Structure formats: C-alpha cells, structure tokens
Amino acid sequence: ATMLTVNRQVLTLDEFTIQQLRNFPQATGQLSNLLRDIGLAAKRINVEVNKAGLVDILGNNGSVNVQGEEVKKLDVFANNQMMGVLRHGISCAGIGSEEMDDVVVFDDEVSNQSKYVVLYDPLDGSSNIDVNVSIGTIFSVFRRTSEVGKPCTQADFIQKGIHQVAAGYIIYGSSTMLVYATRRGVNGFTLDPSIGEFCLSHPDMKCPADGQIYSVNHGNYFQYEEGVRQYITRCQQKNETNGGPYTQRYIGSMVSDVHRNLIKGGIFMYPGTLKKPEGKLRLMYECNPFAFILEVAGGKATDGKNRILELQPEGLHQRSPFFAGSSNMMAELEGCMAG
Numbered sequence: 001a002t003m004l005t006v007n008r009q010v011l012t013l014d015e016f017t018i019q020q021l022r023n024f025p026q027a028t029g030q031l032s033n034l035l036r037d038i039g040l041a042a043k044r045i046n047v048e049v050n051k052a053g054l055v056d057i058l059g060n061n062g063s064v065n066v067q068g069e070e071v072k073k074l075d076v077f078a079n080n081q082m083m084g085v086l087r088h089g090i091s092c093a094g095i096g097s098e099e100m101d102d103v104v105v106f107d108d109e110v111s112n113q114s115k116y117v118v119l120y121d122p123l124d125g126s127s128n129i130d131v132n133v134s135i136g137t138i139f140s141v142f143r144r145t146s147e148v149g150k151p152c153t154q155a156d157f158i159q160k161g162i163h164q165v166a167a168g169y170i171i172y173g174s175s176t177m178l179v180y181a182t183r184r185g186v187n188g189f190t191l192d193p194s195i196g197e198f199c200l201s202h203p204d205m206k207c208p209a210d211g212q213i214y215s216v217n218h219g220n221y222f223q224y225e226e227g228v229r230q231y232i233t234r235c236q237q238k239n240e241t242n243g244g245p246y247t248q249r250y251i252g253s254m255v256s257d258v259h260r261n262l263i264k265g266g267i268f269m270y271p272g273t274l275k276k277p278e279g280k281l282r283l284m285y286e287c288n289p290f291a292f293i294l295e296v297a298g299g300k301a302t303d304g305k306n307r308i309l310e311l312q313p314e315g316l317h318q319r320s321p322f323f324a325g326s327s328n329m330m331a332e333l334e335g336c337m338a339g
C-alpha cells in the first residue's frame with residue numbers, strides 16, 4: 001500500500017518515487033531518478049513561467065520551430081531545461097522534443113548505459129503564454145529497444161504508445177502540479193513553494209466514468225465529420241432527464257483541458273478537419289502520454305476509430321485526431337462515429 005504521509009508529513013515526489021522503489025526491489029531506480037530529474041526541470045521552468053509579463057523572457061525570439069510556429073523564448077528555455085537535466089542525469093539515453101527536428105542522442109558513457117528515452121513537449125500551448133493562460137510540459141518515457149551500452153537510435157523513440165513505461169505532465173496553473181502515470185497508477189503532486197518540493201496531493205487519480213463537460217473548438221464545427229457533429233449536438237441537447245445538462249469548456253491549452261476532465265470527468269476532442277484531416281495534436285508527445293495517463297485512470301483515448309496506444313507511429317512529429325476522457329462519454333461518441 002502507498003503511504004500518503006511520513007510522520008504526518010505529506011510525501012514529496014522524491015519520497016514517493018523512492019517508496020515505489022522500496023515496494024519493488026527489482027527496480028533499478030532509473031525510472032525514479034528520471035522522474036525526479038523531470039521534477040527539477042519543472043521547478044526551473046515554473047520560475048520563468050511565473051514571471052509572465054517581463055519582456056526579456058516573453059515574446060518571440062524571432063525563430064520558427066520545426067512545426068513552422070513562431071518560437072517564444074519561454075519555449076526555448078523550457079526545452080533547454082528538460083534536455084539539460086536529462087542529459088546530465090543517469091537515466092536517459094536520449095530525447096525527442098516538439099521543438100527540435102530530430103532526436104538528440106546523448107551518446108556519452110553514462111547515458112548509453114541508461115535504459116530509457118524520453119519524448120516531450122517542453123511548453124505546450126505556447127500561444128497562450130502572452131495572454132497568461134495556463135500552459136504545460138508533457139512527457140513520455142519508453143524503454144529503449146536498442147542495446148544498452150550503445151548510443152540510442154531513432155527507432156527507440158518510434159514505438160507504439162502501449163509500450164510507454166511512464167507518462168506525465170506539469171501544469172503551470174493557479175498552482176503548479178506534476179501528474180504522472182506508470183502501469184501501477186496515476187499520482188498528482190502539487191508544488192509547495194515554501195519548500196520547493198512537489199507534494200503528493202492527488203493519490204491514485206481516477207477519471208470518472210461519466211462527466212458533464214465537453215471540450216472542443218466550435219470554430220471548426222463545420223469542418224468536422226458527421227459523427228463528430230452529431231455527438232456535439234447530443235452534448236448540447238443533454239438535460240436533467242438524460243445525464244445532463246452538459247457544459248462546454250475549452251481553454252485551448254491541452255494540458256489544462258485534459259487535466260480538468262481527468263479530475264471532474266469529461267471528454268476532450270481535437271478532431272481532424274477538412275483542412276487538417278490528421279488534426280493538430282502530435283501523436284508521440286501529446287496524444288500518447290495523455291492516452292496512457294487516461295487509460296491507467298480508467299478513461300479511454302482514440303483517434304476516432306482506433307485506440308491511440310495501438311497506433312504504429314511512422315515519424316517523430318506526426319499528428320493524430322484525438323478524442324479522450326470519461327469511458328461512458330467516449331462510448332457515446334463511438335456510437336455516433338460508427339455511423
């Protein structure tokens with residue numbers, strides 16, 4: 001059983017991951033180290049994100065990333081923080097980032113001995129930075145398939161989501177939270193600035209099977225396929241007699257929308273459109289991590305037809321339509337999509 005407190009103190013992330021290690025002696029501790037490293041990067045990113053409004057760190061730095069999007073300085077900073085802690089740690093052989101065309105193989109003596117690789121979006125929702133809307137960091141951890149001791153390879157990163165060892169996100173919101181899942185469960189930690197530690201605030205998170213919140217960008221409504229439009233209409237027609245009324249919430253920051261639905265129940269949709277049939281969200285470092293977290297918490301995640309975690313990736317930055325959240329809401333959506 002997981003202790004929630006030690007001597008009546010709330011467990012910190014470090015104590016929690018070490019406790020997990022004690023409960024599973026066969027573990028090498030590499031994953032615990034990795035999660036602590038990510039927690040450190042998150043604390044450093046959090047400091048800069050909370051400096052909203054200071055010109056020197058906000059605004060565009062003029063460059064454009066592999067997605068063709070204007071890069072904001074905070075994106076670059078967050079990317080460098082994640083890469084820095086993972087490269088200097090002892091548990092990661094290389095990384096793939098939303099901000100960089102190709103994977104970065106660390107290829108040094110210690111890193112090559114690591115059994116994990118990490119994919120991440122260092123600061124998702126960066127278009128929200130300048131308007132002070134909550135943003136987040138998303139990460140996905142795979143066990144490498146290449147030989148430990150040698151440099152990792154591109155193939156180590158292009159794996160089905162079902163093979164993720166862990167996945168999580170940090171949300172820089174009214175409080176700063178780190179949520180991560182392994183097969184054993186989903187746990188949420190809230191940053192306590194007075195001690196600079198993430199503390200276990202949401203043990204064993206579960207996504208309610210039912211919800212009354214649907215999240216979608218109505219601006220694209222007439223570009224969505226018929227089944228999606230039919231489901232949206234159903235949401236709008238819910239009332240006290242059929243499990244409603246529903247409310248529509250769309251923050252435009254995936255981490256915020258999915259985090260709220262994970263806690264309260266709900267469904268998040270980023271469907272394909274006529275212009276972008278594959279949708280906008282990235283499979284490897286947005287859809288896969290959230291699909292893993294939601295499934296461990298009892299929810300579901302599909303591309304409209306297939307389970308996200310079963311999709312065979314082709315490339316690092318490919319997109320996928322994304323529907324995810326409460327299992328009963330997903331079942332109703334699937335009924336509409338089946339036509």
Ligand code: P6P
Nearest residue numbers: 124125126127217252253254255
């Ligand atoms: P749209 C933010 O830019 C992001 O990548 C996700 O965080 C968010 O869910 C989505 O795009 C919003 O996209 O097209 O609805 O503005």
